[in-house]
Amino acid sequence: MTDRASPQTAAAQLGMESLQRLTQFARDMGRITNLSMIADRILSGLSEVAQYQQGSLYLVERERERFRRLVARGAAHESSVPPVISLDHPLVQELARHQQILDIFMLADGTHSNAIDDSRLHMLESLSSSFAIPFLNRGRLVAFVLLQSKPATNCIDPDSMELLTAMAQSAANALDSILTYEDLHQSQTLMRRTDRLRSLEIIAGGFAHEIRNPLTSIKTFIQLAPDRKDDTEFIRDFSRVVLDDVHRIERLIQEILDYARYMEPKLTDEDLNDIVSSCLYFIEVKADSREIKIEKELASELPRVMLDRQQIKQVLLNLLLNAMDAIGEQGGTLRVRTSKLMKPEDKAWVQIEIVDTGHGISAANLEHIFDPFFTTKHTSGENEGTGLGLTIAHQIIREHQGEIQVQSMEGVGTTFRINLPSLA
Numbered sequence: 001m002t003d004r005a006s007p008q009t010a011a012a013q014l015g016m017e018s019l020q021r022l023t024q025f026a027r028d029m030g031r032i033t034n035l036s037m038i039a040d041r042i043l044s045g046l047s048e049v050a051q052y053q054q055g056s057l058y059l060v061e062r063e064r065e066r067f068r069r070l071v072a073r074g075a076a077h078e079s080s081v082p083p084v085i086s087l088d089h090p091l092v093q094e095l096a097r098h099q100q101i102l103d104i105f106m107l108a109d110g111t112h113s114n115a116i117d118d119s120r121l122h123m124l125e126s127l128s129s130s131f132a133i134p135f136l137n138r139g140r141l142v143a144f145v146l147l148q149s150k151p152a153t154n155c156i157d158p159d160s161m162e163l164l165t166a167m168a169q170s171a172a173n174a175l176d177s178i179l180t181y182e183d184l185h186q187s188q189t190l191m192r193r194t195d196r197l198r199s200l201e202i203i204a205g206g207f208a209h210e211i212r213n214p215l216t217s218i219k220t221f222i223q224l225a226p227d228r229k230d231d232t233e234f235i236r237d238f239s240r241v242v243l244d245d246v247h248r249i250e251r252l253i254q255e256i257l258d259y260a261r262y263m264e265p266k267l268t269d270e271d272l273n274d275i276v277s278s279c280l281y282f283i284e285v286k287a288d289s290r291e292i293k294i295e296k297e298l299a300s301e302l303p304r305v306m307l308d309r310q311q312i313k314q315v316l317l318n319l320l321l322n323a324m325d326a327i328g329e330q331g332g333t334l335r336v337r338t339s340k341l342m343k344p345e346d347k348a349w350v351q352i353e354i355v356d357t358g359h360g361i362s363a364a365n366l367e368h369i370f371d372p373f374f375t376t377k378h379t380s381g382e383n384e385g386t387g388l389g390l391t392i393a394h395q396i397i398r399e400h401q402g403e404i405q406v407q408s409m410e411g412v413g414t415t416f417r418i419n420l421p422s423l424a
């Protein structure tokens with residue numbers, strides 16, 4: 001057992017060990033999706049193979065034309081390298097052009113020394129480093145690692161050099177896909193915001209139109225009041241109308257502010273049945289007092305969904321309140337059903353169906369129910385609608401990559417369906 005291995009078997013073993021390390025490293029690269037965790041894993045993996053204790057990893061920030069340090073090992077090293085390095089730094093340019101590992105010991109080796117090596121040597125020294133590993137993706141430098149050696153460290157052996165190159169390739173792919181994902185996420189957020197702003201423009205137009213009526217009545221009252229100040233009946237009636245109008249304007253302003261304040265959905269892993277039950281709990285008392293029977297059919301094995309709990313609750317509550325308004329005082333049934341849907345692309349979706357036996361929606365109105373400020377609830381006072389409920393619901397469902405559909409028949413009732421993509 002104490003026999004020394006022949007040179008061949010030692011080399012073969014080293015090769016096998018390297019392969020195992022590489023496999024494990026590549027597996028971790030595929031598994032970790034968090035940027036700082038992956039940066040840690042890359043730096044520790046490379047430092048271990050190179051047997052360097054200190055180092056740092058820099059990642060490109062494309063839109064800012066620089067590299068940013070994501071992680072560093074060793075306090076001395078951290079204080080000797082800058083947090084950001086510009087794209088036109090000579091070392092960065094050299095790594096991008098040369099596309100190979102720079103090793104201070106190889107460069108300083110007198111046998112190969114030439115003017116180019118000397119300048120590379122200086123570039124490394126200028127960043128207090130002895131080793132630089134470029135990470136390339138489709139020929140472009142996406143990141144690099146700088147390592148700092150202990151004084152007694154020697155040149156890295158060829159096998160480790162091969163392993164480092166392969167690890168750098170695997171890390172480059174992983175970092176590139178995280179960057180691409182982040183870019184995509186950013187542009188999606190931007191698109192959603194633009195979308196919202198565009199509909200806000202429509203809303204603002206509608207808002208101006210909506211407040212014109214109440215403003216006219218307030219103005220009329222103010223103009224007439226001085227002459228009619230002794231007419232108590234006039235003053236009493238008109239004061240009530242004006243107060244209603246002021247409330248309406250206040251409600252409109254609140255709605256519009258809620259809508260304008262852009263809130264990125266905070267997605268959490270949720271059970272939709274749970275959300276439906278909690279919304280039904282809110283409306284039960286009101287439904288009871290109006291003789292509205294609630295039928296709840298919740299699917300037993302509903303896939304979970306990534307969604308913003310508050311926003312989806314807001315959508316469901318608006319649909320439920322609309323349904324109760326449509327049923328009115330004469331009583332009726334409100335059925336809420338959840339189910340699993342299979343879409344053609346084989347992805348699982350979940351569906352919520354809200355069915356009421358209310359007065360229904362005419363074909364002409366059906367075309368406009370999602371328009372900002374479209375409402376048929378004109379009775380003044382607390383029950384007056386702003387006509388923004390469905391506009392907001394539609395926007396929220398869109399932001400969840402879902403769909404909202406409606407079917408209605410006058411005198412029979414209305415069905416709203418919301419489809420949301422599930423996690424599975």
Ligand SMILES: Nc1ncnc2c1ncn2[C@@H]1O[C@H](COP(=O)(O)OP(=O)(O)OP(=O)(O)O)[C@@H](O)[C@H]1O
Nearest residue numbers: 322323326360369375376385386387388389390414
């Ligand atoms: N379940 C339903 N049955 C009949 N009509 C409906 C139903 N849901 C919506 N509507 C019609 O669509 C219109 C717009 O609905 P929306 O929720 O956007 O506004 P609203 O309910 O009038 O006001 P708000 O929700 O701002 O209080 C309603 O006024 C109503 O005419």
Ligand SMILES: [Mg+2]
Nearest residue numbers: 318322389390
């Ligand atoms: Mg509504």
